Amino acid sequence: MTTMLEMRQVSRSYGEGAALVHALIDADLSVRAGELVAVMGPSGSGKSTLLTIAGTLEEPTSGSVLIGGRDVSDLSRNDRARLRRRSIGYVFQAFNLLAGLTAAENVALPLELDGTRSGVAQRAARVALDQLGLGDRAGHYPDQLSGGESQRVAIARAIVGDRRLLLADEPTGALDSTNGESVMRMLRATSKGGVAGVVVTHDAQLASWADRVVFMRDGRVVDQTPPRPDVESLLEPSPRP
Amino acid sequence: MSVRHALLALLGEGPKYGLQLRQEFEAGTGDVWPLNVGQVYMTLQRLERDGLVAADEDADEGPQKCYRITEAGREELMSWLGPPLDTGVPPRDELVIKVLVALRVPGVDVVDLVQAHRRRLVGMMQYFTGVKAEADERDGGLLLVADAEIYRLDAVIRWLESAEARLRQGVDLRFPSAPLSPVALRRRQRGMRR
Numbered sequence: 221m222t223t224m225l226e227m228r229q230v231s232r233s234y235g236e237g238a239a240l241v242h243a244l245i246d247a248d249l250s251v252r253a254g255e256l257v258a259v260m261g262p263s264g265s266g267k268s269t270l271l272t273i274a275g276t277l278e279e280p281t282s283g284s285v286l287i288g289g290r291d292v293s294d295l296s297r298n299d300r301a302r303l304r305r306r307s308i309g310y311v312f313q314a315f316n317l318l319a320g321l322t323a324a325e326n327v328a329l330p331l332e333l334d335g336t337r338s339g340v341a342q343r344a345a346r347v348a349l350d351q352l353g354l355g356d357r358a359g360h361y362p363d364q365l366s367g368g369e370s371q372r373v374a375i376a377r378a379i380v381g382d383r384r385l386l387l388a389d390e391p392t393g394a395l396d397s398t399n400g401e402s403v404m405r406m407l408r409a410t411s412k413g414g415v416a417g418v419v420v421t422h423d424a425q426l427a428s429w430a431d432r433v434v435f436m437r438d439g440r441v442v443d444q445t446p447p448r449p450d451v452e453s454l455l456e457p458s459p460r461p
Numbered sequence: 462m463s464v465r466h467a468l469l470a471l472l473g474e475g476p477k478y479g480l481q482l483r484q485e486f487e488a489g490t491g492d493v494w495p496l497n498v499g500q501v502y503m504t505l506q507r508l509e510r511d512g513l514v515a516a517d518e519d520a521d522e523g524p525q526k527c528y529r530i531t532e533a534g535r536e537e538l539m540s541w542l543g544p545p546l547d548t549g550v551p552p553r554d555e556l557v558i559k560v561l562v563a564l565r566v567p568g569v570d571v572v573d574l575v576q577a578h579r580r581r582l583v584g585m586m587q588y589f590t591g592v593k594a595e596a597d598e599r600d601g602g603l604l605l606v607a608d609a610e611i612y613r614l615d616a617v618i619r620w621l622e623s624a625e626a627r628l629r630q631g632v633d634l635r636f637p638s639a640p641l642s643p644v645a646l647r648r649r650q651r652g653m654r655r
Contacts (some may be wrong), residue, residue, distance in 0.1 A: 260583070262622070408594060423577075424618045425611060428586035428596070435576065443576055445584045 221291070224385050225251040225274055226300030232269050232284035243269040245439040246283070248402075251418055253384060255333035258427035261436030268389055269418045270436070275308055275387045277299055287385060305334045307310060309378025309386045309415075311407075313393035315370040317362040317377075323369075324349060324358040327377045329364045336381075348376040352406050368399030373405055377413060386410060386417040392426055404429040464496065465502050469513060469538040472530040476517040479505060479525065513537055575625045579618060586614045 232244040244266045251257045272278040273285060276292050285292045287303060295303065297367045317326045327345035332338060349358050352372045362370060371391060378386055388407065392400030408429050411417040421431060427433045435443040464486070471477060471485050483501045505528055508514040513534035520527035530538070593607040 224480070405594065422587055424583050425590075425615050426584060426612070428590040430587070433580075433583050433587065435580070437576075443580055445580055445587060 222253050223250050224253050224287065225249065225418065226286040227270070227274060228250060228286075229285045230270070230273060230280045230285060230437045231403075232266075232278070232281050235338075242439050244280070247436075247439075249274070249441065250292050251385075251416040251432060253416050254411060254414050255432065256408055256417040256419065256430045258430035258431055258433045259418060259436060260422065260424065260427045262422055265436040266439040269439075271387050271389055271418060273421045274385075275310060276304055283353070299442050302334075305331050306381065307384055309380075309383045310376075311371070311374050311378050311386070311388035313390040315362070315367075315374045315394075317370055317373060319362050322361055323354065323361050323365065323376075326362070326373060330377060331381050334381075344380050345376070348380040349371060349373070351379075352376045365413045366399070367395050368402055371395060371399070371403050372406060375403065379410055384415055386415050388417070388419045390421055390426075391419065392421075392422075392423075396398065400426065465508065466538060468501070468504055468508065469530060469534055472514055472528060473535065473538055476520060476527050478527050482528075508534065539649070550633040570627060571628060575621050575628075582614050582618050582621070586611055586618070610617065611631050 227247055227249040230244060230247045230249075231242065234243060247266070247270055249257070249259075249270065259270060268336045269278070273280050276285070276287070279293075287307060290303075292300060292303070317323075318329070321329065324342060324345045327348050328338070328341035331341035331344055333346075336344075346355070346358060349355055352375055354369060354372055354376065357365060357369055357373070359367075362373075365373065371394075375386075375391075378388075386407070389461045391407065392403050395403060402427060407417055407419060417430075419426065421427050432447045433445045434441055467486055468482055469559070471482055477485070479498065481638050482505075483496050483498055486501070491510050505514060507542060507552045509528070511533075514528045515531050517527040517529040589607045593604060593611070596603045596607065598604075
């Protein structure tokens with residue numbers, strides 16, 4: 221499978237002098253198409269910074285970010301904005317749906333902003349909503365949707381069109397456990413369909429839906445679980461300290 | 462699992478040297494609990510102080526000290542091996558004791574130890590979440606079992622996280638000087654009420 225996201229030795233610091241903060245230090249992360257990776261760590265461990273840099277919403281102080289094999293730093297400002305609109309989907313804890321638009325209009329919005337004709341965008345939106353089991357909610361406004369449905373609309377908006385990289389920051393933070401589980405099911409199914417997914421969370425239960433869990437501490441990637449653990453490896457004795 | 466009682470159990474088989482005890486302990490626990498030599502001697506010294514072991518006078522003169530179990534040591538071991546008198550005592554959590562023991566073993570980075578366990582526990586959780594993800598939605602029994610395992614693992618992971626947070630705050634977890642068993646904790650509480 222192709223590597224969709226590759227971060228090499230990425231660092232990010234803020235401020236200077238005595239107020240210098242190293243939010244991210246030499247982080248490496250590589251995510252293939254069809255793979256869902258969770259980034260787990262306590263507050264302040266650098267996981268959200270990692271995600272915003274992966275999503276090209278912020279530039280690293282040093283290191284490189286490749287999306288679909290292209291080094292983001294080689295792109296012009298406009299090309300980078302186009303990459304964000306066309307290839308990357310974002311899901312946040314707050315659903316960020318526009319209240320005046322229906323579910324389908326919300327989902328179609330990123331395509332229309334990118335110049336896709338309205339009819340084509342609306343059809344793509346219906347496809348994405350169907351994929352998330354929300355076909356019958358297409359005409360509903362955000363205030364007519366439950367929390368779980370709203371987050372699924374947000375996921376539909378994140379994957380609409382031909383997006384290959386899905387970035388989610390605590391996507392179930394505002395949901396109860398049943399709705400949280402259904403959202404994670406959707407994210408897992410979406411990545412199985414060929415999308416590279418990154419979910420940032422402090423919650424182990426949420427992280428456990430991923431194929432691989434990467435652990436962060438003090439701005440560094442310190443450890444990760446092997447991909448898809450099998451039963452045999454789990455029955456071996458605990459690791460030596 | 463308690464190092465103290467494990468060493469008493471090994472000495473119950475006959476007099477032994479410290480290094481021999483360490484080797485037998487590690488072999489006996491399938492190398493799950495690596496034991497530092499210092500830890501062995503520290504435990505032996507405490508056991509000797511408490512009159513539970515003594516120097517073996519019959520052993521050959523040499524640079525190493527040979528230990529034997531005393532009558533009081535046998536009683537202590539038997540009361541530990543026997544059924545607990547107070548059935549209200551919760552079972553010991555091996556991981557809790559392991560982390561507490563690790564804090565006392567020189568050269569062990571407890572934060573790394575916590576992470577090693579977290580990786581393993583999250584890995585197990587991924588397995589059960591996978592079971593849940595692949596299960597037929599109507600298979601309520603399987604879903605409930607997977608949920609039970611996931612919540613159990615989650616509780617342990619949360620405990621590890623709070624332990625790590627406390628360590629990073631610089632809390633001295635070596636205080637009090639001996640790891641507290643639930644029994645000792647209960648005795649302590651009783652003492653306070655008096």
